[in-house]
Amino acid sequence: MVRNKVLSKFIAILVLCAVAFGCLLSAPSTQVQAASSYDDLVDEKKRLEEEKKKIDQALKEAQGKVDDQKAVQTQISYQIQNIQNQISVLSSQINTLEGQISQKNQEIEEMQARIDENYDLFKKRLRAMYMADDATVLSVLFGSSTFAEFLSAAETTQRVADHDDKLIKEMTAQKQQIEADKAEIEASKQQIEASKAEVMAKNQELNTALSQSQDTLDELKALEKKTQKDRDQIAADLEAADREIEEWLKQNQSTDTPLSPGGWLWPVSGHYRISDGYGWRDLYGKQQFHKGIDIPCGLNTPIRASKGGTVIRANTSSSYGNIVIIDHGGGYSTVYAHNNSLNVVYGQTVNQGDVIAYAGNTGDSYGVHCHFEVRVNGVVTNPLQYVVAAG
Missing domain, CATH: 1.10.287 (Helix Hairpins)
Structure with missing residues (x-):
């Protein structure tokens, strides 16, 4: 009788261990699946960008022949x-x-x-x-x-x-x-x-x-x-791909403990002038909403993480160029765009002040600078509510 009770307890422990082990296995599976979904989106965007390059070349040749x-x-x-x-x-x-x-x-x-x-x-x-x-x-x-x-x-x-x-x-x-x-x-x-x-x-x-x-x-x-x-269509497809990636980032940002507005680091040390501010602007006779601030600097100037967090994007965009997005938790994320090269990879954990990229002029850019955004739950907000242009 006692032996049966001991055996029953042993079996119960094994079951609990199996359940716990299964839970441990299931958690990374969700993360891998999410990462895979993100990678698929990025791969599709890369494919569209390559297709756009071909179409741009074909259009250039057609215009030349005309x-x-x-x-x-x-x-x-x-x-x-x-x-x-x-x-x-x-x-x-x-x-x-x-x-x-x-x-x-x-x-x-x-x-x-x-x-x-x-x-x-x-x-x-x-x-x-x-x-x-x-x-x-x-x-x-x-x-x-x-x-x-x-x-x-x-x-x-x-x-x-x-x-x-x-x-x-x-x-x-x-x-x-x-x-x-x-x-x-x-x-x-x-x-x-x-x-x-x-x-x-x-x-x-x-x-x-x-x-x-x-x-x-x-x-x-x-x-x-x-x-x-065809070019207009591929451009529309690229915009849709950007929206899908942004939506994925918005849905996959952590939303645990809220973060206070204080304690943010200016991303470009020694360069505090803003060449283009946040909000509506006139660009070539058209009104356009600028999602962040532009900080001009020299080529390959170090770009630093405004706060610690996890890199949730580190790749190339047709408009943003070489881009890094860091999830800081609490629904907060920061964007660093138009870099010449990147110093981090997707999924990497960074600390405040770490060099994450080097300034450049890639993507839809007109001069070397750092395009810096702050997003709250995926929605852009004025970065100057969080960072101060004084180091």
């Missing part, structure tokens, strides 16, 4: 303008030559009319002389009272015949010269028309190239628009 194609269009348009100016000049030259040809045609017609008129008169005189009998001609010659008059009459008759012949020959030569001038002008016109035809063909070729360039530009703009849309 700019290049616009430059091509500008060059083609410039060439077309030059070609059109050449066409205008050549057309003007052709019009001038056509006017000269028309003038030469008129001169040829007038000269031919004069030749025909004089030739008709010449033929009439010859015919009259031919039709007249020899006695008439002889009477003219031998009717002279003196030999001198006879010679004068004969000379006059010959002079009339010579004049008619010379006049017709001169007019014929003038007509031939005019026709030669006209032929020369027509040859020049043909050359200019050939040049104009070449220029017109070049103009057509350039207009075709411009049309093809516009088609290419339209395709590139469509690609640019799609890539920009």
Whole structure:
């Protein structure tokens, strides 16, 4: 009986030990699961950031190609303008030559009319002389009272015949010269028309190239628009990932013993100027809420823990850059952003004043500084309610 009681007590002790051991095992399991969930969120954010880098590069390339194609269009348009100016000049030259040809045609017609008129008169005189009998001609010659008059009459008759012949020959030569001038002008016109035809063909070729360039530009703009849309989407996904991480941090911060506001350490020793304060601010013409204070300092200036606690985030953010978040208990946490490098890891316990990072200019930052936030139960509050810029 006693033996049974002893055995029963021994079994009960074993059961209690097993339960206790199970409890010891179950507690770390929850912590590992939580850490795993956080790591998954961070990994997903890293994946999104890598994807964003690729999309940013693709967008940059697309924008570059659009700019290049616009430059091509500008060059083609410039060439077309030059070609059109050449066409205008050549057309003007052709019009001038056509006017000269028309003038030469008129001169040829007038000269031919004069030749025909004089030739008709010449033929009439010859015919009259031919039709007249020899006695008439002889009477003219031998009717002279003196030999001198006879010679004068004969000379006059010959002079009339010579004049008619010379006049017709001169007019014929003038007509031939005019026709030669006209032929020369027509040859020049043909050359200019050939040049104009070449220029017109070049103009057509350039207009075709411009049309093809516009088609290419339209395709590139469509690609640019799609890539920009993809970038906007990935940026929205990154913001959502940031919110999920912040929500995880908010839910997993310890909330045991409340912490009094006193006893906080300024995070950047020797640097007490605030370049950008907490609250609403105008940034590039847009209102934006600044969640903390910015403390400018030199590159790799040590950044110290404002209070002791546990590191609940030590990684990279697209906006915060290299970031450290410390959970101080009681719902309080501090954020140290834009660091050049980190000196702590996730889950590490730190004491007040420990160097947790080195100042930098990473993430969405414009100059080396420490972006410092104080959060209460995950909600940002004015850091100057807790720290004093005097060390």
